[in-house]
Amino acid sequence: MVDAVRETERKYEAADDIEPPDMRVRGVGSVVDAGRQRLDAVYYDTADGRLAAAGITLRRRTGGSDDGWHLKFPVGPDVREEIRAPLAPEVPRELIALVHSRVREAPLVPVMELVSERRARGLRDAEGTPLAEVSVDHVRARRPSGAAGRPARWTEVEAELAADGRPKLLDRIEKRLLAAGLRRARAASKLERALAETAPEEAPSGSAPEPAAPAPGTAGACVLDYVREQVEALVALDPAVRRDVPDSVHRMRVATRRLRSCFRSASPVLDRAVTDPLGEELRRLAAGLAQDRDREVLAERLSGRLAELPPALRLGPVADRLRAEDRARRGGSRTRAIEVLDDPHHLVLLRELDELLADPPLRPAAERPAPEVLARVLRRDVERLDARVGRALELPPGDERDRALHEARKAAKRARYAAEAARPALGRRAKRAARSLTSVQKLLGEHQDSVVARRALRELALRAHTAGEPSFTYGLLHAREAALAEGYERELPRLWRSVHGRLPG
Template identity: 50%
Template sequence: MAKSTQETERKYAAPAADDISWLPDLTGVAPIASLAEGGTQDLDAVYYDTDDLRLTRSSASLRRRTGGTDAGWHLKLPLSDDSREEIQAPPASDDVPDELRELTLSRTRGAPLRPVVRIRSTRSLRRLLDADGDVLAELSLDAAHADSLLDDGGQTLWTEMEIELADAGDPALLDGIEKVLRKNGIARTHSPAKVVRALRETTPRLERTPGRSARTAAGSAGEHVLAHVARLADDLRDLDPAVRRDAPDAVHRMRTTSRRLRGSLRTYRSVLDRKVTDPIRADLRWLARELGAERDHEVLRERLTSGVRELPAELVLGPVGARLQAWDAAQSAEGRRRTLDALASPRYLNLLEGLKALTDAPPLRAKAAGKPKKVLLKALLKERDRLVRRMEPALDKPAGPERDAAIHHARKAAKRLRYGAEAARPALGKPARRLGKRVKALQEVSGAQHDSVVARDTLRDLAVSAQVSGEAGFTWGLLYGQERTESRARERQLPEAWSRARAAARRKALRP
């Protein structure tokens, strides 16, 4: 079973690895009190990637390393700033472990992995200690030798210094150390990882393979929309490993990202050719639906569990907790299965390929060259009109199932308007932010009303099952009544939320 850790480190150019006379005194950086020798290690790492280096290009790396204290397979995924997640697996064989192969899938998009470069390093270690002798960080001096394992590759040598924080270390320590190093002429390296430097210096294809298209004119509507779409596509790719490992909130974030992408592609059809984007939108809708089984159950489980927990003990009649647990176990397993099946499907890989092709070679329409304020504003106004056509009739309907369905239908249009406003922020500024905030408030009120409707349906099913088994139905009925009251309260909030959102969506209000 692979284990995950987080590392935070910075790399610097090192004049030499075997002579540290050039290294400035770091004990003046609080709270460093002393340096302790940590010995020398011989490390041998073979890095794996696709033929066109998809892992490296997406700031990830996969290696099998021998030597040192953590020999084995290491998959490193980017986090924020100087941090990365490192997922480790035992060095059982030369074959990439299935678990790590799956965690790279959103980046490789199914392309086979192969050895691409070998890096052998002699590492000299020193530990930075505080006054109590506790380790604050580890300083490594590496003499590295890289050999390309690709047909057109070569060799390279270099020395570098790494400073890695200890677990739960303060990133401010790295800033203090860097200030001292800079004063002494020691600069950060341009490559965040050894494999990047090794491939850049030994493998011409890393530089010559084209990246994302530069066909969009600077400051154009196309540039604004594509920047937003590319960022969301990267987010979707990066969330994949977390979803596979069932990290907290990962399914929710991936589902929301797929919806944002789908909404942006629909809203800005005047910029990107829908002949290309419509199939991608269909795949994004499918993905959100498959992820929704697990995510919707998470929300509903918390709602029902909280409802039971908050009741006085004398109002909980019968095996309510046991029935809720049995329902949860069955629904959770089904939702998890659907999520994993979706991520293992050819359709998901096709979606990833489609997004990559879209951002690398965007199918621009004529309006992509237009001024962003004009093009994006027009698109937002169309989404506003769609929301008006749905929300106004929904609010006029009498309470009941038809009104519930109409509000939910209008809420979908509110999401699209909100996601469109997010993409328009760089161009429209404060008006777009205000619109997004107001529509989000409307979406939250209508969403809470919909959650109550779904909860009532589930409570009714649980009550029927309890009755069939001869159990008391009182508690289920009580919870149903509470949800009905909650739903009506939210419906009373809708007119004001809608009035504020509509005011922010007026043409005059949206002009910067």
């Protein structure tokens, strides 16, 4: 079993004989001696330091009040998410899964041993509620036995907020510490400093030259920056999806769609003989995640529509049935999402994306100025969207028009993502285009959600009828969704005329 806590702290470099100043800053009623502790920690990483490169730390620590395994992810300045697991001889499987996207097939091995002699002081308010802890750590670091490197020693002061502490308190503590001659630590963690100070003194060895990167300002540089951003999102969101962090599945799906769209739209820049197979693997990943996200969207829509009805029109156990259906769908969709992340194909995809970034399959247009190439790419995607909207509007209402509008929605996403990728090159033009295309995508998305909702409501009504329950409310919700869809279809021509005139053409 693992637990997660949010850790907010700041570290300061200090002399060995440091005596922290009086910490009774504004808001602090008392300072109590929290005693002395010896903390023994062994940090784990891959041999080539993949976790450290991402600012992630994994350690097994004894001593103090939180013995066990600690996995820390950076969240923001001074803030990290700490996942804790009970003390065990080996790295817990739950924690290995959370770094799966970073370490890939590489084993986790001990990379650093730290011993901290800590003296802590607790800061409390006037009622005795803990606010923060300020500690002095005398640290000894060494690489594991047999590893090259030299030992290191230093002293640091750490100020950490209590669970409900306010960040402004850290500002007041910092002001007091800086006035006493301390300074903010240059390293974000003890491990980062230990790795730097214990590094072996070796002459750099010769290595093969890296492929030449595209020059700044070129189409190749702009496209690769966008690809790199989406690949990092895929890797970083993997543990969030596994932990069921809200909106994480959606954000990972968006990253896969952005990559696929980029590979298709940027065909003048990147060779599709290389990117098309990657696009297929990204499609597989998105499909594995889709079930969970689609379930979430449908559940929110149906429960929201039901809440809009007056109580007198809610006949039968409709809310209970909606919740039961969602629970039944959720179990299978969560399992499928984790399965697709654990699938060996996923690691192959991540490795091949890394290889593409390391040695990109650039085409001649990659060397041309980014504004010239990416403006043409965006115009082409807008033309595709225009054709699909036009075709959908020519069809009579019904299933065929619904499918055509769904295809137009896909084209709107692709054009929007092309505008986003082009923003560094085209600036405000691309920003305005992305905003306009988002409005079209949103309208078409609402229409598609209505199509899916009507299909689900019909199935729910049939099951309710079979169970002897009233089906009136489901029919009412179905009619409401049909009316909304008609409204979206009436609105589309006006919206598209308005938007199209503002898009690059």
